Amino acid sequence: MKHVSTIASRELRSLFISPVAYVVLTLWSVIAGTFFLASLIGFQEQLIQLQQYQMLDRIQAMNLNDDLIEPFIGSMWVILLFLLPAITMGLISSEKANGTEELLLTSPISIWEIVFGKFLAGIGFVAVMTGIVAFFPAILFMYGEPEVGRTLSGLLALLLVSATYVSVGVFASSVTRNQLIAFVLTFVLLLIIGMMLPFLVEITMAGGGLGRESAVAETVRWMSTGSHVERMLKGLIDTADLVYFAVASGVFLLLSKTVIESARWR
Amino acid sequence: MTEAERGKVESSGAGTATGAPVIEVEGLCKRYGDFEAVRDLSFSVGAGEVVGFLGPNGAGKTTTMRMLTGFVPATDGIVRIAGADIFSQGMEARRAIGYLPESPPLYPEMSPAGYVDFVARLKDVPRGERKDAVDRALDRCGLRDVCHREIRQLSKGYRQRVGLAQAIVHEPKVLVLDEPTVGLDPIQIREIRALIGDLAASGGHTILLSTHILAEVEAICQRVILLQRGRKVLDQPLSEATAGGASLEEVFARVMTREEIGSAAAGGAAA
Numbered sequence A: 001m002k003h004v005s006t007i008a009s010r011e012l013r014s015l016f017i018s019p020v021a022y023v024v025l026t027l028w029s030v031i032a033g034t035f036f037l038a039s040l041i042g043f044q045e046q047l048i049q050l051q052q053y054q055m056l057d058r059i060q061a062m063n064l065n066d067d068l069i070e071p072f073i074g075s076m077w078v079i080l081l082f083l084l085p086a087i088t089m090g091l092i093s094s095e096k097a098n099g100t101e102e103l104l105l106t107s108p109i110s111i112w113e114i115v116f117g118k119f120l121a122g123i124g125f126v127a128v129m130t131g132i133v134a135f136f137p138a139i140l141f142m143y144g145e146p147e148v149g150r151t152l153s154g155l156l157a158l159l160l161v162s163a164t165y166v167s168v169g170v171f172a173s174s175v176t177r178n179q180l181i182a183f184v185l186t187f188v189l190l191l192i193i194g195m196m197l198p199f200l201v202e203i204t205m206a207g208g209g210l211g212r213e214s215a216v217a218e219t220v221r222w223m224s225t226g227s228h229v230e231r232m233l234k235g236l237i238d239t240a241d242l243v244y245f246a247v248a249s250g251v252f253l254l255l256s257k258t259v260i261e262s263a264r265w266r
Numbered sequence B: 001m002t003e004a005e006r007g008k009v010e011s012s013g014a015g016t017a018t019g020a021p022v023i024e025v026e027g028l029c030k031r032y033g034d035f036e037a038v039r040d041l042s043f044s045v046g047a048g049e050v051v052g053f054l055g056p057n058g059a060g061k062t063t064t065m066r067m068l069t070g071f072v073p074a075t076d077g078i079v080r081i082a083g084a085d086i087f088s089q090g091m092e093a094r095r096a097i098g099y100l101p102e103s104p105p106l107y108p109e110m111s112p113a114g115y116v117d118f119v120a121r122l123k124d125v126p127r128g129e130r131k132d133a134v135d136r137a138l139d140r141c142g143l144r145d146v147c148h149r150e151i152r153q154l155s156k157g158y159r160q161r162v163g164l165a166q167a168i169v170h171e172p173k174v175l176v177l178d179e180p181t182v183g184l185d186p187i188q189i190r191e192i193r194a195l196i197g198d199l200a201a202s203g204g205h206t207i208l209l210s211t212h213i214l215a216e217v218e219a220i221c222q223r224v225i226l227l228q229r230g231r232k233v234l235d236q237p238l239s240e241a242t243a244g245g246a247s248l249e250e251v252f253a254r255v256m257t258r259e260e261i262g263s264a265a266a267g268g269a270a271a
Helices: A003-016 A019-052 A056-061 A064-088 A093-098 A100-105 A111-143 A148-174 A179-205 A215-223 A225-233 A239-263 B003-016 B061-068 B090-095 B112-122 B127-140 B156-168 B186-201 B214-220 B248-270
Strands: B021-032 B035-046 B050-054 B076-081 B097-100 B174-178 B206-210 B223-228 B231-237
Touching (some): A003 A111, A003 B112, A019 A056, A064 A148, A064 A225, A093 A179, A111 A148, A111 A239, A148 A179, A148 A225, A148 A239, A225 A239, B021 B061, B021 B206, B035 B076, B035 B223, B035 B231, B050 B061, B061 B174, B061 B206, B076 B090, B090 B097, B097 B156, B112 B156, B127 B156, B127 B186, B156 B186, B186 B206, B206 B214, B223 B248, B231 B248
Parallel strands (some): B050 B206, B050 B223, B097 B174
Antiparallel strands (some): B021 B035, B021 B076, B223 B231
């Protein structure tokens, strides 16, 4: 496994000299800034309104975590679905297109090392993205008193869900040599596991014989990242959710490894 | 080809091997569906030999090289590199190989120095020796002056040199070069050829080189293996093949026509 860092650091360096990385980071920062500002203004207006109506109990209940940080990180998670595929699309497909796959596969390294290296490089990138998001709640600590634990838990949720999405991106990138196909495939997969699974349950099972509360429905809901992220945003770090992220990443990395391996036999 | 001729080819092939063979190939086959890219190919190459791998396009040269380097698994047969089976002892075997594929496997955004260092890490060059190994490879391939430029800015000839530098950085016992001079201009061809000649002369490397430029083989190689339609049709030391003043081109043409007639006759008999 000593080549994992070799693969990862080369990939990260290449990522950070590519224009795509800077387009994504710029968009991400601008969107984060805009959302944060909007949430801040919304928070303030709500406060003023409640003061006008003298609703003291509602004012008491308002806090920076529930009404500002949580929705802010939650909306950045949605933006992630659109931007992350641009970063992961080239991870393995570009090796195929460049012919460098031939170098990697004839070197004394295992396919797992390639897959983990790419995954790690992607995590390095999303760590920078999470860092940018973290900058905004950090401002709040200068003027108010948000809860440190809940804020960190929300950021951790963003990092973990990003890492899981990177593993999806690695997989999509391993099935094709075309970056555009990898992009679209990643995006569709992320939409499905990120947002659509709960709706699919509602649509297909509500009227059917299985029912909303059946084991199948529960399992499909469990497979969606949404519920796991939301619980962590509320400050609830549950081992079950951590296990979910680990299992989901593991499954997609295993698929990537299998795809790369089987492609050689064709 | 008659059985007698086949026997002669094999015995003359084995006769040229000097010392213990570093490349051993036995009964190698590769099938893609119904198409047989390589059929029952056997040969062995001794330490320090420089062998030219010849044949028309589509004869199976690249496929064979990909099987030798472990990029593509063989359908059947055995490949041993420096005594290690490419399939069951893949890591050991791959460590002993330097490989330049048909299109050099380069990262255009990297510098030659950064790229060769990356390959040195992949090939398990020990940390303490890595810097020296990288510098040596860059020097030998004449890349000193451009080693901090981006590879994408380099000419095709220089890119080929970067490809060679990555193949030799870990001082492999076996060098597999797939058409190293294809697409280069005459001056670049001469430079790359001289470079390969240097590597051959320095000893230590066993070189298997594919090409369809016959002059290249005459300039560098001691032995030729000729493939046609995935089968070996000639395996002789260069001096024997061109004995009696025949040029390699004549030998090549003669063997190929004989094979064509042979396969046509076999086809007719089968029909």
